[in-house]
Amino acid sequence: MTAPALITLAHGSRDPRSAATISALTELVACMRPSLRVEPAFLELAEPNFADVVDRLVAEGIDEIVVVPLLLTEAYHAKSDVPAVVAAAEARHPGLKIKATKVLGVEGVFFDVLDKRLREALADARVRELDALVLAAAGSSDPVANAMVSRAARAWGARHKLPTIAAFASMAPPAAGEAVRAHRADGRRHVAVGSLFLAPGFLPDRVAELALEAGAVAVAKPLGVDEGVAQVILARYAVGSLDLVPLDALFA
Numbered sequence: 001m002t003a004p005a006l007i008t009l010a011h012g013s014r015d016p017r018s019a020a021t022i023s024a025l026t027e028l029v030a031c032m033r034p035s036l037r038v039e040p041a042f043l044e045l046a047e048p049n050f051a052d053v054v055d056r057l058v059a060e061g062i063d064e065i066v067v068v069p070l071l072l073t074e075a076y077h078a079k080s081d082v083p084a085v086v087a088a089a090e091a092r093h094p095g096l097k098i099k100a101t102k103v104l105g106v107e108g109v110f111f112d113v114l115d116k117r118l119r120e121a122l123a124d125a126r127v128r129e130l131d132a133l134v135l136a137a138a139g140s141s142d143p144v145a146n147a148m149v150s151r152a153a154r155a156w157g158a159r160h161k162l163p164t165i166a167a168f169a170s171m172a173p174p175a176a177g178e179a180v181r182a183h184r185a186d187g188r189r190h191v192a193v194g195s196l197f198l199a200p201g202f203l204p205d206r207v208a209e210l211a212l213e214a215g216a217v218a219v220a221k222p223l224g225v226d227e228g229v230a231q232v233i234l235a236r237y238a239v240g241s242l243d244l245v246p247l248d249a250l251f252a
Contacts, residue, residue, distance in 0.1 A: 002062075002064075003035070003036055003037075003241065004062075004064035004065055004066045004097075004099075004240075004241050004244055005036075005037040005038070005039065005057050005062050005064065005065045005066070006029070006036055006037065006038045006039070006065075006066050006067075006068065006233075006237050007038075007039050007040070007041050007050070007053055007054070007057075007065055007066070007067045007068070008022065008025070008026045008029065008038065008039070008040050008041070008068055008070055008233060009041050009042070009043065009050055009067050009068065009069050009070060009082065009085075009100075010022045010040070010041075010042050010043070010046075010070040010071075010198070010199070011042065011043050011044070011045075011070075011071070011077055011081075012042035012043050012044045012045035012046035013045055013046060013199070013201040013202070014045050014046075014202075015200065015201040015202060017199065017200040017201065018046065018199040018200060018201040019040075019042065019046040019047070021198070021199035021200060021222075021224055021225060022040050022042070022046075022070065022198070022199055023040050024225045025040075025070075025198075025199075025224070025225045025226075025229060025230065025233075026038055026039070026040040028225055028227065028230045029230045029233050029234060032227070032230055032231075032234065033234060036237075037057070037062065039053050039057065040053075041053040041054075043077065043081050043082075043085065050085050050089075051085065051088065051089065051092075054089045054092075054093070054096075054098070055092070055093075058093050058096060063095055063096055063097060064096075064097045064098075064244055065089075065096065065097070065098045065099070066098075066099050066101060066236075066237050066240035066241055066244065067082070067086060067098065067099065067100040067101065067240070068100075068101050068104070068233050068236045068237055068240065069082045069100060069101070069102075069103045069104070070103075070104060070198055070233070071103040071104060072103065072104055072105060072106060072137065072138075072196060072197075072198060073103065073105070073106075073137070073138075073140060073142075073145035073146075073148050073149065074102075074103055074105070074142075074144065074145055074148070075140035075141075075142045075145035076140065076141065076142060078103045079142075082100050083100065086098055086099075086100045097244050099240045099243050099244050100240070101236040101237065101239060101240040101243075102236065104198075104229070104232050104233070104236065105148070106148065106149075106152040106196070107232050109228040109229075109231065109232060110196075110223065110228065110229070110232070111155065111156055111159060112228055113223045113226045113228045113229060114135075114156060114194045114196070114220065114223070115159075116226070117194065117195065117220035117221050117222070117223065117224070118192060118194055118218070118220045120220065120221070121192065121218040121219060121220040121221065122192065122217075122218050124218070125217060125218040127190065127192070127217045127218050129190045130160075130162060130190045130191075130192050130217075131162065131163075131183075131188045131189065131190045131191070132162055132163050132164070132165075132183040132186075132188040132190070132191045132192075133153075133156065133157055133160065133162050133163070133164040133165075133191070133192055133193070133194060134153075134164065134165050134166075134167050134176060134179040134180055134183070134191060134192070134193040134194070134211065134216070135149065135152060135153035135156055135157075135164055135165075135166050135167070135193075135194045135196055136166075136167040136168070136169060136176045136179075136193055136194065136195055136196060136197075136204075136207040136211070137149040137152075137166070137167075137168055137169070137196040137197070138168065138169050138170060138171075138196075138197065138203055139168030139169055139170045139171040139172040140168075140171050140172065141171050141172075143172075146166075146168065146171075146172050149166045149168070149196060150166040152166070152196065153165065153166035156194065163183065163186075163188070165179040165182060165183065166179075167179035167193075167207070167211075169203035169204070169206055169207050170203065175210055176193060176206075176207040176208075176210045176211040176214070176216075177210035177211055177213055177214035178214075179193075179211075180193070180210075180211050180214035180215055180216045181214045181215070184214070184215055189215075190217050191215065191216050191217060192216060192217055192218045192219070192220070193207065193208070193211045193216050193218070193219040193220065194220050195207060195208075195219065195220050195221060195222045195223075196223075197222035197223065198222055198223050198224070198229070199222055199224065200221065200222055200224075204221075204222050207219065
C-alpha cells in the first residue's frame with residue numbers, strides 16, 4: 001500500500017525569498033522521508049498553486065493526499081482558506097481522499113529553533129548581554145491567534161528568565177518597535193527580538209526595521225529551514241495519514 005502524498009501548504013508571498021525557503025524546507029522533509037512523495041504548494045502570491053499541485057498528483061494516479069498547513073497560528077487562513085481549497089479539490093476529484101491536518105502552531109521544538117536563530121543574530125551583532133526579549137509574529141484579527149503568540153512569548157521568556165513581550169507586524173498592537181521601547185522605558189538596554197515567522201518576507205523585514213530603529217541590539221531571522229520544523233511537519237503528516245484510514249481497517 002502506497003503512503004499518501006504530502007503537500008506542504010504555505011500562504012505565499014510576493015517576496016521570492018519566502019517561496020525559496022518553503023521549497024527548501026519541503027525538500028528537507030523529502031530527504032528525511034525519501035520514500036514519501038512530498039510537494040510544496042501555496043494558497044496565493046507564489047507558485048506552484050495548490051490546485052495545480054493537487055491536479056498534477058491526481059493525474060499521476062495518486063488518490064490520497066495529506067495537506068500540512070505551514071501556519072503558526074489558527075487564524076483566518078487556517079480556518080477559512082485551507083478548508084476552502086481542500087473542499088474545492090475534493091469537488092474536482094470525486095475519488096480523491098484528501099485531509100488537511102492542524103497547523104504547525106508553536107511546538108516545543110520551535111523554541112529550540114528560535115534560540116538557534118537568536119544566537120546567530122547575537123553573534124552577528126557581537127552582543128553578549130541581554131536583559132529583555134520581544135517575540136514578534138505576523139498578527140491577526142483573531143484574538144485567539146494573538147493570545148497564542150502571547151503565551152508563546154511568556155514560555156520563551158520563562159525559558160531564558162527574561163521579561164518578554166509579544167509583538168505583531170500587523171492587525172494588532174504592539175508593533176515590534178513599541179515593544180522594544182516599552183522594555184527600554186523600564187530601564188532595559190539590551191533587548192533582542194525573536195521572529196516567529198516561518199520564512200523571510202515583508203513582515204519580518206518590517207519587524208526588524210522597527211525594532212532596530214527603537215534600539216533593539218539584535219533581531220533574529222525567521223525559523224526557516226530546520227530539522228526541528230521538518231519533524232513537526234512529518235508528525236502532522238503521520239496523524240493525517242491515520243485519519244485517511246477507515247476505522248474498520250484500523251481495527252480489522
